[in-house]
Amino acid sequence: MHRYQAIIEYDGTDLHGFQIQKKDNTVQKLLQYTISKILKEKIKIIGSGRTDSGVHAWGQSAHFDTKKKIINIGKFIQSLNFFLNKKFISILEIKKTNLSFHARYSAKERIYEYIILNRFASPSIDTNKAWYIRKKLDLNLMKKASQKLLGKKDFKTFQASNCYSITSIKTMKKINIKKIDKKIIFHFKSKSFLRNQVRSMVGCLVYVGQKKWSLKKFENVIKSKKRKFCAPPAPAHGLYLLKVNY
Numbered sequence: 001m002h003r004y005q006a007i008i009e010y011d012g013t014d015l016h017g018f019q020i021q022k023k024d025n026t027v028q029k030l031l032q033y034t035i036s037k038i039l040k041e042k043i044k045i046i047g048s049g050r051t052d053s054g055v056h057a058w059g060q061s062a063h064f065d066t067k068k069k070i071i072n073i074g075k076f077i078q079s080l081n082f083f084l085n086k087k088f089i090s091i092l093e094i095k096k097t098n099l100s101f102h103a104r105y106s107a108k109e110r111i112y113e114y115i116i117l118n119r120f121a122s123p124s125i126d127t128n129k130a131w132y133i134r135k136k137l138d139l140n141l142m143k144k145a146s147q148k149l150l151g152k153k154d155f156k157t158f159q160a161s162n163c164y165s166i167t168s169i170k171t172m173k174k175i176n177i178k179k180i181d182k183k184i185i186f187h188f189k190s191k192s193f194l195r196n197q198v199r200s201m202v203g204c205l206v207y208v209g210q211k212k213w214s215l216k217k218f219e220n221v222i223k224s225k226k227r228k229f230c231a232p233p234a235p236a237h238g239l240y241l242l243k244v245n246y
Contacts, residue, residue, distance in 0.1 A: 002069050005097045006031075008060040011088035013128045013237065017053045018060070027051075027089060031062065034083045038076070039066055048103045048244045049110065049192070054236030056129070058113070059092070061244040063103040070094070101246075109173065109245040112188045112198045115238050116206070119182040130183065131202075131238035137209035139179055145208040145218050146175040146186075155197055156225040158204075163195035168225075170194065177205075187242070199233035207231045 016024035028045050036043040048061040070076050080091045115130040156168040174189040207213040221229045
């Protein structure tokens with residue numbers, strides 16, 4: 001048995017998330033079908049984590065096992081992309097790894113990116129690629145608020161009701177917020193995240209940036225550990241799985 005890791009980029013606009021579903025097109029479903037077809041054997045794809053419907057990825061990581069060694073990886077990637085590009089999925093890299101590697105459980109860090117387009121004019125190019133907010137956001141206030149999310153703490157406030165994680169305690173290693181032209185770009189780094197956690201945190205930070213909430217209010221929302229006090233989650237289309245580190 002041979003194990004391979006794949007790095008995958010995709011536009012999630014017309015995809016129903018990563019996890020396989022019977023009726024709808026998902027990243028996992030399309031990858032499994034295409035790789036199985038080319039290798040002529042049943043392949044199972046294991047991803048580093050699930051992304052929801054509408055969420056994009058610059059660098060999703062996954063692995064699969066195959067009975068035969070892939071001789072020409074470059075040609076294999078080219079063949080996969082011939083079919084997958086039509087669904088806005090691209091295989092960026094495939095490399096052979098050992099059988100102890102696991103795309104999900106071997107991950108040491110996951111980095112998510114969230115993009116907000118903050119300007120008066122509505123988007124054309126960035127439609128479904130960023131969260132459009134017309135009202136000017138206070139970048140410095142959001143940066144100050146983001147510091148309250150760092151470290152090991154209970155993120156239950158930001159946990160979706162359909163999240164089945166064993167614990168809501170996570171360690172946020174790093175948060176970076178920067179503005180490039182009219183875009184505000186968030187980077188969140190942690191070993192793992194709860195379902196909807198990033199989008200919920202961004203939604204709350206935007207409330208601070210819009211001055212709907214004070215820093216103290218934001219801190220109290222975190223401490224409450226109650227989902228009902230959380231701001232509405234940021235839209236899925238502004239979220240990207242940027243990178244998975246092992």
